[in-house]
Structures are given as structure tokens and as C-alpha cells.
Amino acid sequence: MRQDKPGVLLVNLGTPDAPTTSAVKRYLKQFLSDKRVVDTPRWLWWPILNIGILPIRSPRVAKLYASVWTDEGSPLLVFSKRQRDALAAKLDIPVALGMSYGNPSLKSAVDDLMAQGVNKLIVLPLYPQFSCSTVASVWDGLSSLFAGYRSLPTVHFIRDYADHPAYIAALKASVERSFAQHGKPDLLLASFHGIPQRFANEGDDYPQRCHDTFDALKTALGLSDSEAMLTFQSRFGREPWLTPYTDETMQGLPAKGVKHVQVMSPGFASDCLETLEEINEQNREFFLHAGGTRFEYIPALNDDEAHIDMMLELVNQYR
Incomplete structure (x- = not known):
């Protein structure tokens, strides 16, 4: 009789192996x-x-990565390993880490789990809000990988x-620590990674899931509409992306009387280039240069115990 042996696969986006041009x-x-990331026809895109x-x-x-690289390596990989x-x-039960791009690869993680006899795989993509460009890409990657098994x-x-609820509670606690300090x-500005507006128009419910997180957090903190704001960062290319844009918002806030801002990125399970460099360096400069006086970045949940307990709760429902 076949007996279940569960194992957990944590998946994040990935990172270069080094802060060098070649890597x-x-x-x-x-x-x-990845066609989930850029869906331009290949003949035109290549x-x-x-x-x-x-x-x-x-x-x-590479220079941007070098500015956030640590003695242990890329922040995203360091925190993902700690998680x-x-x-x-x-x-x-066994727990493995795989990345959609770069190392450790999805294949290496799945091979490791299956070598341990795992035949019941619990996959937890470390993206709090679904998007076709992230979570669906993990699905595609696994489907392609399993074609060889x-x-x-x-x-x-x-x-x-x-x-x-456990995710919102962990975010709430992180904000309250920042407010206390x-x-x-x-x-309070919550900056989520953007996607092309076209993706949403074609059915990706990512914007709604970002608003679900933001609305639940705002309610948990008891903040009014004037005390909290949602924006989208990291746009790429020329087509319209989800708005409002984080960088443009930062540059306009001081003129509206907002002189002290705290910023978090609830779409990132781990601190990475987009939070440590884009938010805490670039957007800090935008805000202060425009006349803001105080800017604090609230770190991602990373390996915070409440974050790990949330993962445990998610996984345990499928044990």
C-alpha cells in the first residue's frame, strides 16, 4: 500500500549568483x-x-546588486534559506528551497525531496498575492519539470x-514595531510590485489581491484612508503598468503636506533588490529631495517568527 510521505517546496523568484555583469x-x-513575464512574440523579443x-x-x-550584497550573499537568497x-x-518533514530563475533551481529542490522519498509535495510560492507573472510561472516550471518524471x-x-489572518497579523506587528520605534x-505607504495593466485587463487578479492585503492590514491597524496608501513599483518597458506609481507618488507627497512617511512592501516575502535598493535607497532619495523630512523603511517579514508560523499554518492544512 502506498504511504504518503509529505515534503515542502518553498519557491521564490531567484537572484544572480554574484553581483557581476556576467552573472x-x-x-x-x-x-x-519567461513568457509569463514578457509575452511579446519571441521573433520580436529575442x-x-x-x-x-x-x-x-x-x-x-550588477552595480545595484553590489550595493545590497552581503557577506553571506544575495539578500533574497540569504533570507530564503533562513526561512x-x-x-x-x-x-x-523535508523542506527544500527552489528558485524560478537561478540557483538553487526548482529541479534541484524537487530532486532533493524525491530522493528523500517524498511523494506528497506541498508547494508554497513565496508570493503573498497571486500573479500570472510569478505564481503561475512556478506552476509552469513544475509542470515542465514533471514532464521528465x-x-x-x-x-x-x-x-x-x-x-x-496570520499573514495580516505578522504584517500588523511589523508596522506597530516601526511606529513604536x-x-x-x-x-504609511504600502508599495507592491507592479505588473502591466494589460495583464489585469486580461484576467490576472493580482491588483485585487494586493488591495485585499492592503485593506485587511489597514483595518487591522485602525488607519483611515488618509493615513495609508497603496502604490505599485518596479515598472519596466513603455506600456502602462498598475498605478499609482511608487516613485511618482514619493516625489509628490511632500507638496501635499506629507513630511514623514514609512514604507513597506507587503508583496515581498524577503528583502531583495526591489526593497533594499529601489525602495530604501532610490525612493528615499525621491521623497527627501522633494521636501520630505523623515523616511523609514519597514523590512519585509523575512525570517520573523510570526512569518514562519504563518508558513507552518499554511503547510499543515495539507499534511
């Missing part, structure tokens, strides 16, 4: 070749990517956890 170019090529984007962006992005280890310490595990795929700001 970043390799990573960006894999990332930007020359743009390989001739235009990669040679220009890779050195520039894996912390969750494993609370469980009596003779035997398949039972798969429980956690779509997202945008308004899960720095004082209550004029505005």
Missing part, C-alpha cells in the same frame, strides 16, 4: 525569457532582449495567502 546577464536572460536589453542593463543592474531552515525546524507526487499547490508617520 546578472545570465540571470536576467532566464528571467526575461533581438530586443539579446541585442538591446541585456548588454545595457546587465552592468547597470527554509526555520520552517524545517518546526516540521518533521516517470512517477509524479501528489501536489498541493498554495495559490496565495494575500488576506490570510519611529513614531506614527503622516502616511
Whole structure:
């Protein structure tokens, strides 16, 4: 009789192996070749990517990565490994970490779990809000990977956890710690990663899931509409993305009387380039240069115990 042996696969986006032009170019090529990320026809996209984007962006992005790189490595990978280890310490089943792009790969993580006899796979993409460009890409990656297996595990795929009570409680606690340390700001700004508006028009419910997180958090904190705001960051290319844009908002807030702002990124399970450099460096400068006086970044939940306990709760429902 077949007996279930569960295991957990944590998945995040990924990161270059090093803050160098060659490593970043390799990573960006894999990332930007995913049709879930860029759906431009391949015949048109390949020359743009390989001739235009990669040679220009890779050195520039490598410098940005170098500005946040730590002695342990890329922040996203460092925190993701800590999350894996912390969750494993609370469980009596195997836990592996895989990345959609870069290393450790999805294949290496799945191979590791199956080598341990896992035949019941609980997949937790570390994206709180579903998007076709992130969570659906994990689904695609696993489907492609399993095409090469003779035997398949039972798969429980956690779509997202945008308004899960334990997630909202962990976010609330992180905000309250910041308020206690720095004082209550004029505005709490929640910056989520953007996607092209066209994706939403075609059915991606990501914007709604971001609002679900934001509305639940705002209610939990007892903040009014004037005390909290949602924006979208990291737009790329020329087509319209979800608005309001974080950078433009930052530049306009001081003129509206907002002089003290605290910023969080509830769409990121781990601090990474988009939070540590784009938010805490670039957007801090935008705000202060425009006349703001105080800017504090509220870190991602990373390996905070409440965050790990939330993961445990999500996983345990499929044990």
C-alpha cells in the first residue's frame, strides 16, 4: 500500500549568483525569457532582449546588486534559506528551497525531496498575492519539470495567502514595531510590485489581491484612508503598468503636506533588490529631495517568527 510521505517546496523568484555583469546577464536572460513575464512574440523579443536589453542593463543592474550584497550573499537568497531552515525546524518533514530563475533551481529542490522519498509535495510560492507573472510561472516550471518524471507526487499547490489572518497579523506587528520605534508617520505607504495593466485587463487578479492585503492590514491597524496608501513599483518597458506609481507618488507627497512617511512592501516575502535598493535607497532619495523630512523603511517579514508560523499554518492544512 502506498504511504504518503509529505515534503515542502518553498519557491521564490531567484537572484544572480554574484553581483557581476556576467552573472546578472545570465540571470536576467532566464528571467526575461519567461513568457509569463514578457509575452511579446519571441521573433520580436529575442533581438530586443539579446541585442538591446541585456548588454545595457546587465552592468547597470550588477552595480545595484553590489550595493545590497552581503557577506553571506544575495539578500533574497540569504533570507530564503533562513526561512527554509526555520520552517524545517518546526516540521518533521523535508523542506527544500527552489528558485524560478537561478540557483538553487526548482529541479534541484524537487530532486532533493524525491530522493528523500517524498511523494506528497506541498508547494508554497513565496508570493503573498497571486500573479500570472510569478505564481503561475512556478506552476509552469513544475509542470515542465514533471514532464521528465516517470512517477509524479501528489501536489498541493498554495495559490496565495494575500488576506490570510496570520499573514495580516505578522504584517500588523511589523508596522506597530516601526511606529513604536519611529513614531506614527503622516502616511504609511504600502508599495507592491507592479505588473502591466494589460495583464489585469486580461484576467490576472493580482491588483485585487494586493488591495485585499492592503485593506485587511489597514483595518487591522485602525488607519483611515488618509493615513495609508497603496502604490505599485518596479515598472519596466513603455506600456502602462498598475498605478499609482511608487516613485511618482514619493516625489509628490511632500507638496501635499506629507513630511514623514514609512514604507513597506507587503508583496515581498524577503528583502531583495526591489526593497533594499529601489525602495530604501532610490525612493528615499525621491521623497527627501522633494521636501520630505523623515523616511523609514519597514523590512519585509523575512525570517520573523510570526512569518514562519504563518508558513507552518499554511503547510499543515495539507499534511
